[in-house]
Amino acid sequence: MSTVTRCGYVAIIGRPNVGKSTLLNTLMGKKISIISAKPQTTRNQILGIKTNEAIQVVYMDTPGLHHAEKRAMNRYMNRLASSVIIDADVIVFLVEATGWNDDDDMILKKISSTNAPVLLVINKVDKLKDKKLLLPVIEKYKEKFNFTHIVPISAQRAINIDSLEKTIMQMLPEGVHLFSDEQITDKNTPFQVAERIREKLISHTGQELPYSTTVVVDSMQEKEGLLHISAVIWVEREGQKPIVIGKNGERLKSIGTAARKDIVKLLGRKIFLHLWVKVKSNWTNDERVLGSLGFSPLGPLGEGDERS
Ligand SMILES: Nc1nc2c(ncn2[C@@H]2O[C@H](COP(=O)(O)OP(=O)(O)OP(=O)(O)O)[C@@H](O)[C@H]2O)c(=O)[nH]1
Ligand SMILES: [Mg+2]
Missing domain, CATH: 3.40.50.300 (P-loop containing nucleotide triphosphate hydrolases)
Incomplete structure (x- = not known):
């Protein structure tokens, strides 16, 4: 039965x-x-x-x-x-x-x-x-x-x-399971890592900045038993860079430390985190740039979605 x-x-x-x-x-x-x-x-x-x-x-x-x-x-x-x-x-x-x-x-x-x-x-x-x-x-x-x-x-x-x-x-309606019983999310690891960095970026900066920043993981590479993760924090204007970096790089260091701890919990292994701050002007208001940062203009598919 x-x-x-x-x-x-x-x-x-x-x-x-x-x-x-x-x-x-x-x-x-x-x-x-x-x-x-x-x-x-x-x-x-x-x-x-x-x-x-x-x-x-x-x-x-x-x-x-x-x-x-x-x-x-x-x-x-x-x-x-x-x-x-x-x-x-x-x-x-x-x-x-x-x-x-x-x-x-x-x-x-x-x-x-x-x-x-x-x-x-x-x-x-x-x-x-x-x-x-x-x-x-x-x-x-x-x-x-x-x-x-x-x-x-x-x-x-x-x-x-x-x-x-x-x-x-x-x-819930009756129906067959749409995902395997082990799967817990649709998001891939680079997306999840970028989000953890963004969370720390939001908590370490003031009221306006979070809306003007986004994070993209560039690479994840094994080197001598360590996972090296390289990520870019994109801001909209040159003037926002010092806000993220802070005096003598202190703020970026705090963001990196907090993010690294959280990513270690996520991945269950040691990592090395390289963070860069770069400017992409007006990215929040340009549909094409949004697309290049992974925010698909078509709707449901977004940054880091698994596309099979
Ligand atoms: N006191 C209290 N705070 C809560 C509760 N649930 C969430 N919060 C707080 O509400 C704030 C917003 O929580 P989020 O879960 O990020 O809210 P959200 O609806 O996902 O927000 P967006 O993603 O910006 O739309 C955080 O500071 C949470 O800690 C609750 O049950 N009680
Ligand atoms: Mg939310």
Whole structure:
């Protein structure tokens, strides 16, 4: 007798900074996506694949959807997040317990026109000063749409994640597994390494810079038992180079040290990291340059995607 298998795409959608990537990592029990306190951290669609015997959940982390900005990079990110909605079997709409804003309304409008069931997940409940405040929040959000389920959580503190996972599993359609049971993401190693470097770059620099930088791994080569990784931090203007490099190269050194530690954890082996800072002018606003840096203009395929 054959067992019934389930498999489906679960899109994690929400405005920037609500905790989508944190939720993906908590659900996976592993760091798949990078996280930062600054909005617009995730720039690609990133899959987290979790197989538990008969059930395979394919989570899709996405860039935060936000009101249109002029730069090509922002248009690309919005387009990507919107395209994910179409592919989803289940939509996890992530919002914050501490408030609902215009971007949430804009996203709800987008997702309410699809056929997939929408699960409203209210994150950061740990930020509510009093637990009694949660019920009125749920009541208020409930009014906005006919959500299939509403689940309050804290992605960071792993509160109510088991219950969320159970709910998601029940919503998956029957079907064969789309990925091998061992695969956990669709992203290749150079992409993951570049992302870890970008995470440290974001946390070590100020408010404006993260939007103007990107990281590309140039080469990964074995030399005398060590893996040498060479990566370029691209900035938009000559004047941004000193910000990344810092006085006497101190900041670049700190970024490199933090990134190296994280990459060692990722790869489970010693590495040597070579970082370069280079200028590619106006890269965030030039569709062609975006393409050359791996941000495909066509949508779902992005930097570091496996293309078979
Ligand atoms: N207090 C609290 N903070 C959280 C929680 N979940 C995420 N955060 C924080 O919220 C910030 C944003 O988290 P991310 O996971 O990067 O958010 P995101 O939605 O992926 O953001 P973008 O990729 O920019 O769209 C980080 O500082 C997280 O540590 C939570 O449950 N509670
Ligand atoms: Mg993210």
